[in-house]
Amino acid sequence: MKHRLFWPVVVLLALILVNTLSRPSFVSITVQDGRLYGSLIDILRNSAPLMLVALGMTLVIATRGIDLSVGAVMAVSGAVALQIIQDSGDAANPSVLAVAIGAGVLAGLVCGLWNGFLIAVLGIQPIIATLVLMLAGRGIALLITRGFITTINSDPYKFMAQGYVVGLPFAFYVSLAAIAIVAVIERRTALGVLTEAVGINPEASRLAGVRARGIIWGAYAASGLLAGFAGLLYSSNIMAADANAAGLYIELDAILAVVLGGTSLAGGTFSLAGTVVGVFTIQTLKSTITFLGVPPAVTPVFMAAVVVLVVLIQSSRFRRWVGRLGGRLSARSAQPVERTEVAS
């Protein structure tokens, strides 16, 4: 009960349960040509970009920061990669693809380094420093695609988001790999602890000999890098680089996933497993809403309800308030029966 993953997992299981009750086909997985199909598999596949972004966001939030630019970075990296492929005129050439993917990821990394420079070196507030790139990034992506939506036709590139390996979507392996790499780097070395130290008190950790500046910079670089990968996955899914739509609102989903997973926005302690659960929760919620026949455009109302619910549960004042209410109720029920009847 007191485990910090308890509530996030309960929420996810409850969502899956509701889905299963309302349509038993939700949990069924069919095998076709050695590939698995089903709603759950779709969730695994579609959650990959959000997973990458949310992992980076977890690290950034752990340093008491926030990265609003991830959606714009996705747009930039997708635009860079697809423009290179389109300009080469040879969409199936492996070396062209390698260059395009490399350039896309590099673009993401550069964006992350830029954010990190503004925040760690110049000391600008994270929300504003990343807002700069959030505003400018989509403009840059539009310049790269020359104001058009770049479309390509390349089966190898398509494979990234839509291909299957050993029965499971390739994109799922990408998110698995990202989870594993981030977890190993953060939790099997001292880096995770140092990150938490910086998030709890940057000044104190600096005095204690932690290189706070480098750690903060690194967190934003990692976030940019992961957003770069996410942008490639997104563009591979629709086979187009749409500078306006790529990764729109994903920063909000990612922040929400991190918060759902029990990582406090105040920095410090973070939970990668919580973020993973949070991402699946959001993706399940979205698929639920779609299934309920609600127009996708109305989705934000449900998101708002979830955000409010989650932040209220996390708010200590709200819990105290509920506790007091519960206490009053139990006190009242302890009183003589007639009084209770009058009260009710």
Next chain:
Amino acid sequence: MTSTQTVLTGELRAVTRPHRFMARHASWIPVFAAVGILVAMVVGAQLYFGKFLTPRLVSSILLDNSYLLILAVGMTFVILTGGIDLSVGAVMSFTGMMGASLLRQGLPSSVVAPTMLATGAVIGLGVGVLVQYFDVQPFIASLAGMFLARGLGFVVSLNSIKVTDPPILWLQGTRLQAGSGWYITPTGIIALLVVLVGAGLLAYTRFGRTVYAVGGNEQSARLMGLPVARTKLLAYVVSGTCAGLAGVIFTAYTGAAYPLNGIGTELDTIAAVVIGGTLLTGGSGFVVGSMIGVFVYGMIKTIINFLGVDQSWTRITIGALLLLFVVVQRLIVARSARRR
């Protein structure tokens, strides 16, 4: 002895006068910088294009950005308390949708417009309650407000609703001419009035001074016995009401309401407020500065139109300017901190 003293103090005063002026008006310096940038842009454009600065163009900048100006005034209150309000664009869009739908059902605009304002105020109040009473970070609380308003806009209708109500269209269509091309619309007058009221509230009322105190140091404000909770709530209510009013103005401006209106407007608003010299840490800034920020934004858009280059440059330029201002502010804050 008295004479040497006078000489000394005289000398001291001579040395410190510019410094003292700087120190006393430190919070105005970013506003002056914004004015400087605005003037530089106008002069540069005038020299480059030759026939840039016409009365018609200056008038149109106020016309095209009156909704942004209203939003920026509300946002200034929230940012001054040290918060942020991401919901304004969505609230503007939602109140517009709601108003257009009510008008279509035949309600008079004298009922609809106050309802729109009240709706904005209620959403602002909700955000404020989350922030103040449940310790939710302003960023997240207003994010919830943004999601809610955005979704509710689509609940009203998935398609755009045309507005044919004469009083609403009058707000935009009437051009009060003032000779040689100068004109102003009722929307522009309303926006300027909002600026006036906002500036007056901040400078001359107890509420306004408390806003600065809360943003400067919430703990101290509380210890001084100032009504911190009420003030913070009110700041979000002001922002929400402004967003509702902006909904009226934007509906009049476009002559229709569309649920996708105003996406990204909250960012433009924040950028304008920051460019206008309001510190995001709260406690320092002016409504007049935000107005200058909006004009800088409008001027950039106009210049980019004139240049005929891609509109994506608007966002890039705004981003770059935002960065410039934040760095400048950072330097100012660092310098005053060192002096202390």
